[in-house]
Amino acid sequence: MSARSTTGGPRRRLRALALALRTRLMTGLFVPLRRRRSAVLRYAGILDGQTVNLHAELPRSAGVPEHAEVVLRRRRRTHRAEARVHRGTAGETLVDAAVLLGAEVGGVPVSGGRWRLALRVRRGRRTRTLPLVLLEPPVPYAGPTKPMTASPVTGDRHRIGRSFRGSARIASTVANPAVEVAKVRLGHAGVSVDFRVLGTRAADPWVEFAASGRTVERPVTALGDGLLRVEVPLGEMPPRGSRPNHWDVRLRDKGGLSLRLGRRLHDVRNPKRVFAMRRLAVTPPGHPTMIVEPRYTPAGNLRMTCTRMPEAG
Known part of the structure; x- marks a missing residue:
């Protein structure tokens, strides 16, 4: 038996324990603290390998904005994409967005690296940027098809994740040859x-x-x-x-x-x-x-x- 096989089990258990602790801190501490001033994602997914679909609920303090856009930021680079504001059945304010990724397909020119997601809303003369909080990562569904893991045009890979404090982000990887x-x-x-x-x-x-x-x-x-x-x-x-x-x-x-x-x-x-x-x-x-x-x-x-x-x- 190799040294790698003998150490693999404990390492996996440690990673699983660290992930469970991180999730508990995120959902039990950070998310409740940030919920009043953040947009909470009810859904976030990339089904076709290159389009980010977002469905978020705004906090009551944001009211009903006249305009909204998704902001993608990495270091000094910032890109924006249009979003749609509407009311839910219970009177809550919701925002939907479909953000196409990749300059080659006419979308946002993201490249390799992690991009933070936020929501910029405008109501009258007031503009406000809200964090996008992801409570649960996307769960693969069953059936004859599955979510695309890469863009069918460029081969670049985009994955939705979240930071330690629950902020949504996109991890992009350039295509392998x-x-x-x-x-x-x-x-x-x-x-x-x-x-x-x-x-x-x-x-x-x-x-x-x-x-x-x-x-x-x-x-x-x-x-x-x-x-x-x-x-x-x-x-x-x-x-x-x-x-x-x-x-x-x-x-x-x-x-x-x-x-x-x-x-x-x-x-x-x-x-x-x-x-x-x-x-x-x-x-x-x-x-x-x-x-x-x-x-x-x-x-x-x-x-x-x-x-x-x-x-x-």
């Missing part, structure tokens, strides 16, 4: 794959298809809006022998970049079933009939499986 598949087209002549590169830049890239010591290199075409396309004729991927030949797909460039093409930015719990693609029997010129099946591995990597038809002998 990855190649996200957008679409796969399988035809009798070949396969084309549309994809985008996230978290890095590729200099004069190409795509490599590799199986059992064989490699096929194909050029990349730019489609616009960050999309790239690669096409490979099936005549270059005939199976050898009776066993299936599995072709893995990688993006490479002259700088040494090597990334698997795959599909990871999604909200489904069973991607293998949801993203299943059709199989197709094709007969490339000069080759026996074969079955081609594009699919995703459990890790989300794109793989092309080519198998000789039994009738082809």
Whole structure:
């Protein structure tokens, strides 16, 4: 048994104890003290990976503001987003906001780091900034889908959390280098794959298809809006022998970049079933009939499986 395994249990228990103590102090001390002068979040979540949805109740001292906006602040950087003020069924004053994150998608240009959230309200000539207090962090829901953990466009990750005193904040992390598949087209002549590169830049890239010591290199075409396309004729991927030949797909460039093409930015719990693609029997010129099946591995990597038809002998 390793030293890490023997110390892992006590460390986890200490972390759990510290978290429980922090939560007790937050809910039992800080939140009651701050509630009268803070906006309390009834809901806060990021369901699509890039839009923060907020639903907060204002303290009575704030009255009914004429205007409200969400303020995101990190160090000397400040950004604002519009919010909507309305009355609840019990006469309370509520504020709703949907804040799009990421300059690439036309939203607030947040970057890596922790951003504090606050609510700025205006009533007449008086302007007031209220802390946004988060009583409970978002809880994952059950079902065939789940909240997106990253932006489907940029790959950046945004997570809602709270400070020691209960103030809501957003922790943003820039995308890890990855190649996200957008679409796969399988035809009798070949396969084309549309994809985008996230978290890095590729200099004069190409795509490599590799199986059992064989490699096929194909050029990349730019489609616009960050999309790239690669096409490979099936005549270059005939199976050898009776066993299936599995072709893995990688993006490479002259700088040494090597990334698997795959599909990871999604909200489904069973991607293998949801993203299943059709199989197709094709007969490339000069080759026996074969079955081609594009699919995703459990890790989300794109793989092309080519198998000789039994009738082809």
